[in-house]
Amino acid sequence: MNLLDNIPALLVIGAIAIPLFVYAYLGIGERVLALLPTPMQRIRPWVWLVVPLGLVALILVYTVVSTIVISVMDGEGRLSADNFIWAFTGAMRDVLVNNATWIIVFPLGTLALALIVAVLFDRVRYEKIAMTLIVLPTAISFTAGSVIWRQMYSYQPPANNQLGLINAILLAVVPGAQPIPWLQTPVLNTFALIFVAVWSSLGVAALILSAAVKGVPAELSEAARLDGASEWMVFRSVTLPAIAPAILVVLTTEIIFALKVFDIVYVMTNGNFGTNVIANEMYNELFAANNPGRASAIAVILLIAAIPVVAINIRQFRAEAEQ
Amino acid sequence: MSAARISPVRWGRAGARLVLHLLVVLLMVSWFTPLLALFVAAFRTENDTAHTGWWTAFVQPLFTSYNFQRAIDIMSIGDSIGTSLAISIPVTILTTLLSAVGAYALTRMRFAGRTAISLLLVGLLVAPPQVTLVPMLRFFNLTGLSGTVPAIWIFQVGFTLPFGIFLVRGFIASIPTDLFEAASIDGAGHLRTFRSLVLPVSMPILASLAIMQFLWSWNDLLVPLLFLGGSDLAAPMTVQVAGLQQTTGQGLSQVLAATCISIIIPLVLIVSLQRYFVRGVLGGAVKG
Numbered sequence: 001m002n003l004l005d006n007i008p009a010l011l012v013i014g015a016i017a018i019p020l021f022v023y024a025y026l027g028i029g030e031r032v033l034a035l036l037p038t039p040m041q042r043i044r045p046w047v048w049l050v051v052p053l054g055l056v057a058l059i060l061v062y063t064v065v066s067t068i069v070i071s072v073m074d075g076e077g078r079l080s081a082d083n084f085i086w087a088f089t090g091a092m093r094d095v096l097v098n099n100a101t102w103i104i105v106f107p108l109g110t111l112a113l114a115l116i117v118a119v120l121f122d123r124v125r126y127e128k129i130a131m132t133l134i135v136l137p138t139a140i141s142f143t144a145g146s147v148i149w150r151q152m153y154s155y156q157p158p159a160n161n162q163l164g165l166i167n168a169i170l171l172a173v174v175p176g177a178q179p180i181p182w183l184q185t186p187v188l189n190t191f192a193l194i195f196v197a198v199w200s201s202l203g204v205a206a207l208i209l210s211a212a213v214k215g216v217p218a219e220l221s222e223a224a225r226l227d228g229a230s231e232w233m234v235f236r237s238v239t240l241p242a243i244a245p246a247i248l249v250v251l252t253t254e255i256i257f258a259l260k261v262f263d264i265v266y267v268m269t270n271g272n273f274g275t276n277v278i279a280n281e282m283y284n285e286l287f288a289a290n291n292p293g294r295a296s297a298i299a300v301i302l303l304i305a306a307i308p309v310v311a312i313n314i315r316q317f318r319a320e321a322e323q
Numbered sequence: 324m325s326a327a328r329i330s331p332v333r334w335g336r337a338g339a340r341l342v343l344h345l346l347v348v349l350l351m352v353s354w355f356t357p358l359l360a361l362f363v364a365a366f367r368t369e370n371d372t373a374h375t376g377w378w379t380a381f382v383q384p385l386f387t388s389y390n391f392q393r394a395i396d397i398m399s400i401g402d403s404i405g406t407s408l409a410i411s412i413p414v415t416i417l418t419t420l421l422s423a424v425g426a427y428a429l430t431r432m433r434f435a436g437r438t439a440i441s442l443l444l445v446g447l448l449v450a451p452p453q454v455t456l457v458p459m460l461r462f463f464n465l466t467g468l469s470g471t472v473p474a475i476w477i478f479q480v481g482f483t484l485p486f487g488i489f490l491v492r493g494f495i496a497s498i499p500t501d502l503f504e505a506a507s508i509d510g511a512g513h514l515r516t517f518r519s520l521v522l523p524v525s526m527p528i529l530a531s532l533a534i535m536q537f538l539w540s541w542n543d544l545l546v547p548l549l550f551l552g553g554s555d556l557a558a559p560m561t562v563q564v565a566g567l568q569q570t571t572g573q574g575l576s577q578v579l580a581a582t583c584i585s586i587i588i589p590l591v592l593i594v595s596l597q598r599y600f601v602r603g604v605l606g607g608a609v610k611g
Contacts, residue, residue, distance in 0.1 A: 116346070120350075121347060317445045
């Protein structure tokens with residue numbers, strides 16, 4: 001057990017010993033396979049796949065099945081829908097409404113800004129450095145982002161100096177304005193949190209859409225312009241349809257994120273003042289309430305909500321496999 | 324040339340260019356300012372931070388490294404970095420290696436069930452981590468792995484493998500078959516082909532996967548928060564910062580300094596390896 005508390009030991013085990021072990025395993029596996037009669041060599045793919053797929057089976061397949069099972073049982077192990085009834089009533093309903101807000105506002109907001117960035121940045125010479133600045137927030141944790149934005153949203157009573165930049169700008173720009181307690185005001189605070197997520201996620205969405213926009217053949221947009229179309233018309237009838245697959249990818253990725261958002265809510269408000277979301281509630285049910293049944297019901301709801309995206313991805317994958 | 328003689332079209336275009344630049348600069352400034360705010364505020368005294376906004380530091384500069392000293396000496400941030408590294412470096416290496424192994428087997432070996440497994444992996448790409456938490460908690464408790472770093476390795480690697488395999492297989496599939504034929508004519512078996520042909524050629528995509536996984540692992544809050552509790556090790560950086568933020572006893576400046584320290588490595592990585600990060604993002608999203 002002491003070995004597991006020793007950082008250098010952990011690094012050697014995890015970064016060197018285990019990879020070497022995997023490689024050695026493959027070497028031995030191949031030697032054994034070479035000794036087998038040819039028909040039996042059909043098991044080769046499984047010899048290779050047993051480690052990666054074994055991990056996936058444990059972390060993602062066994063757990064999904066197990067979670068579903070736990071969610072439909074009550075405290076005594078009998079089949080029961082109690083957990084789901086609880087999930088759709090009372091306080092949980094407000095939480096579900098918050099997630100619904102996240103699922104609608106966050107993807108659309110990120111998409112709109114990412115489109116603006118993709119189209120505009122393409123036309124300036126300093127595009128590279130501009131894009132780097134947009135991508136920077138993507139590298140930091142949502143936890144760090146939450147610390148940063150809790151300061152940005154900071155509220156002080158009107159008599160004091162404002163410590164948060166947002167309120168300071170508000171007071172400087174709008175005459176007679178009062179500072180706003182962004183994180184404590186219901187509804188407004190959810191939007192404030194959503195913007196933090198947009199700030200963090202814009203980089204990835206903008207990269208994807210920027211590549212897609214650059215992939216639109218120039219002849220198409222030029223032809224439209226020669227025909228007298230305005231920039232907006234060119235965007236709407238040439239660019240948008242051409243980048244539709246990339247838009248779909250961005251939307252589905254952001255929708256999944258909105259479903260499972262945890263870090264931002266946990267660190268900034270811990271779900272207080274009406275900002276609670278499903279993932280945060282699940283964390284509470286697991287630890288504060290020690291109720292795995294309810295926690296699992298929440299997880300199943302998330303899973304069901306994610307199924308449409310799963311279907312889209314599989315269909316997309318199949319379509320490409322056929323090309 | 325007087326203004327009256329410049330055509331309206333020229334004015335319109337110049338005006339549009341100006342608006343374009345204004346919008347772009349506005350976006351650049353808006354996105355960068357919060358990061359700037361953090362770094363400036365982390366170097367201010369607790370007294371200043373409590374009474375004036377961070378931007379006043381430009382007018383009345385008074386900077387100190389006290390907060391960082393406190394973070395390192397008293398809050399043992401160094402230990403937290405150690406734990407974060409002990410988690411993220413092995414996770415990165417193992418994810419990259421196992422993704423390459425899985426992608427190679429799925430692409431270069433024909434067998435019944437290949438398509439089914441590929442579809443399963445694609446389906447699992449968007450599984451929310453919440454569906455794994457309760458069973459994994461029980462599993463780790465049962466196997467005595469609860470509160471250990473290897474538990475985090477197992478979880479983070481397993482959870483990202485579908486993405487990693489998906490990312491690498493596209494690359495391997497595009498390696499010209501002549502290269503594989505040449506290798507087999509040379510008498511190379513699968514392991515040698517994997518080691519001497521596939522791995523070196525796939526370095527770009529493996530680098531992309533590595534940097535993405537390192538960032539995800541380093542920035543992960545939920546998994547270490549849940550599974551690493553009760554360990555004798557210092558909490559990894561994200562858990563530490565989240566904890567500091569929620570207890571106000573430490574003083575705001577020290578939280579800001581700790582946060583700065585936690586984001587330095589990711590920022591350096593993404594700026595210096597931006598090319599690989601971008602390729603990873605695009606490879607996992609837009610195909611072809």
